[in-house]
Amino acid sequence: MNCICCCVFEHTIDNIAFCFLEFDMNFSELFRQSNQICKFSPDGKFLASVVEFRLVIRDVDTLQIQNLYTCLDTIQHIEWSADSQFILCGLFKRGIVQVWSIEQPEWTCKIDEGSAGLCATRWSPDGRHILTTADFYLRITVWSLVTKSVSYIRYPKRCQKSLDYSNGGKYMALAERRECKDFISIFACDSWELVKHFETETDDLAGIEWSPDGRVLAVWESPIKYKILLYTLDGRCVSKFSAYDNALGIKSLAWSPTSQFLALGSYDEKLRVLNHITWNAVATHSHPPTVKEEDVVVYKEIETRAPLPPGNDIDAPTAALFTPQSKYEVDQPPIDIPVVKPDTNRANPKLGVGMLAFSCDCKYIYTRNDNMPSTLWIWDVQKLRLCAVLTQGAAIKCVEWDPLQPRLALCTGTNKLYMWSPTGSLAVEVPVEGVFNVHSLKWHPDGNTILLLGKDQMCVCYLSDPGAEKS
């Protein structure tokens, strides 16, 4: 199908090149899916999606159905194995896991937790073992698909993130709770042997996460207290950090891809960036209700009012003319940012930095302050300052960085897809028939395809570089 140039200004200005956002955008038609369970395979060849009982595997390029597997019950969770050979489906209501092979469709595997129940399941890094978590976090069962052996790990802790594999999948760290104390067990993933077991200095551990280089394990406390601890593989505490006392603490956390920075978002509406040598804060960024810095680029989404459609029985392309268009306008600071007053009487108040992530090249961090839900903040990591602000018309639902370039895509639960890069921003309406509101999105590992998820439909957006095509 024909391609339309993304940059509308290109018709008039020929000599301007938008380095990152110069591409064509083409959208597939809509496909059904349920519960927003859709995933690209790690090798980027396939797209798995769920339609109630059925698991549909599509080719990413052609979107043709490659395989179709039918499970015993509604699928609630899927995960690709690291080698993209297998895919597991968690049927938590039934307490079973079904595993399918891409290369050998006739191969079947079913894991039944039985009366223990099932609340989570995941692959081991080697793709030959499956870990299932029983109800009430009673135990974690390791099922080997090679030797059919079964082993149990007891006392796993129920928390935000209780289990993490180190990069390369050599070790697994697991948070445990025994006798009202927090422990961490380190397992060697190839033999599931316990190599280290140590107690942590936490009252109520909330999560653990390896640094991308696998040298340090970040352990953070529940929001009751601001506390983060850094442990080495052998259980030595490298450093502790606490910004303040007596208030709700860490809400979100992210490692930089280079492991040089650890970003902490907290309930005090601040982003703190720690360095990897002294583990002190190199920057503390607050999210003020007024952006005053002159050098910040503020993109404001402007919805143009569309005329009323003449009648009800009009075809889709004509109807598209009557939906409101969005575009970004560059505002000059100072800018007031819409703030939603959170209800602090309820638990988990919508307050503080709840979403943050580093870009792939470690140059930018985005954050979303939850009491400013329609604003995305983009910080320059190297210059330690605010770089750009995106104010959307609606609350931001999902933001994700391109895995290969410093650009990000976001959605706000409307029929539009938004993108930002250092050179500019764009808003695009998903040109599909009918109502399609984007609630979530996922980048393809190659960075040129975005999967857009609606409530029960999905759509694939292809970004193609026209220059590359010509050559």
Added chain:
Amino acid sequence: MMADLGVLKSSPGGHEFLQDFSTTLQQMMGDLDFSTCRVRAEESGCDENTFCTPDTVDQCISFLNQELLSLGLQALSYDNQSKMACLINRLYQILRLFQRHGRTKEDLENRLHRMNSECEHYQHSIARLKTEREKLMREVCVEQEKSRQLLVKHKTTLAKLKSEKEEAKRLQSVIKDRDTQYRHDLKKKERECNKLKERIHQLLADKTPNRRVGLDIAFSLQSSDGKRSQWRSTSNKQEDMYQHLMTVYEDKQKELLVENSELRTSLQHIHRDISKALGLHDHLVSHSTMVMSSQESESCSSEDEFLSHSSVTGHKSHIPDGYFQMPYDMIRENLENMFKERLKKLKERKRRKLPSPAKSAKSSPPKPSLPKPCDLEQFKKEMEILKKQIKTYEEQIEKQKREKENYKEVIQQQEDMIQNAIQAHKSQSSGEVFLDDSKLMQEKESLLEQRRLFNEEKINFTEERKQFTEAAIKLEKERRALEEEKTTILKDQFFQISPFRSPVEKSTPSKDSARLLPSTPLFSPAPSGQPKTPSTVELFRFLGITPKERLLQHRNTSLDESSELQQSHNSEYLDNNNTVTNSASAESSVLGEEPGLARKTLFLRRSSTGSNDDLGV
């Protein structure tokens, strides 16, 4: 008399006088038999005011004498001859007296008025001051009250603060208590939970003795690395882990080493740059250090500290590269001192704004990466010099222009004179024309020839003008056509946006079966910062007036053409007139140099075309 009385009463001196006067008057009244007088008066038919009647002349005279004596005047004589003169004299005296009294009265009245007004003024001011005083008193009272209230408030707030602090302490302790209580409860609950979990474990273990029941697999898989599984093997994983840890530490140490060495080299670079900026040479060790130390000792006594280190800092400008590779704790003090000293020097230099020494200027070529203050200064100076040069050039040009104009004027005058002379000559020698007839004929002929040529040229020019206007019209038409084309293209594109179109071209050959829908993203580029990307404002401006700008450009080009044309006009015209000019490069220059001629040409142009559209002057 009554008015006088009033005045006298009010004046203090007059009061006494008045009293005396009244008493004497009463005495007099007593002496006088007024009743008889009145009766007589009635009898004689005179009114009350009549003092004297012919019957009572003597009595009256005696009364008057009495009065006059009391006033210190001579008495009237009863002698009939001298009576008149005497009376007149007395009358005169009394009149004088009366006048004097009138004057004093006036004077007194004035004084009284003044006094009165003064008095009033004083009363007023007293009243005013009184009110002021009252007001101030009130204010003072208010302020006192206020301060009292504030004091009270302060006291209460202090008390409140104290109580609040206590409350806060109490609450904190309460929170702590509750926290511990909750924690305790939580532990209890967790223990219960654990017990329950234990129980479930037991139950599960009882229920499913065969653990394989859970796994239903078609056939076992090969291990991902192809090896056989090492489940529960005897290999020591802990050792592996420590090995791994060691490699991690080694890597980390290497990284730190690299960073450290980089830091050291950058320190060295900074040191070298600063040294260069200060004009110190590594090679001119002894000399420069000596100079430096002497300067230091002269400059201020606070540098004694540095001098105490002179045994070490004596080599400060001569530091071998290896020095920066020494253990940092050993060289730290020296380095810090050195940098402090250099910074001080730099600051001093900046403050004094001394030009950097010549040798430093020579030794340190301007580095773009490290703009030192001296470089900047140098740059500024150069700029200044350049500006001056430009100014002088401009002045020279101006001067030359003026000279040129002068020369032209002279030439013009000479020409006029020659013409006049010729005319005069003609008129003079009209009688004897025959001698010069052939000459004149010749001249006339040549003039006619010139005129013909000129007319021809004029016709040519009008022709050209016509052609040019036609061309302009054509261009305009073409432009319009282009605009239309553009709009149609845009329209087409807009219609192509519609997703339901027959596939024209595939973006990627692999997406054969996928039905793709193209989109129309709206892009907003980031303003500034990126040199390639214009701001939206710029873009919009660009977009907004693109056609206008094109029009402008078109106009400009046409203007250029016309100016060229006109230029040729000018030159030809000027040549015809046999005037010496430099070839005019542009209209403006022509205008600037010879306003008269330019005006002429303009006039010509106007007359030739009749349109003055593109006369941008």
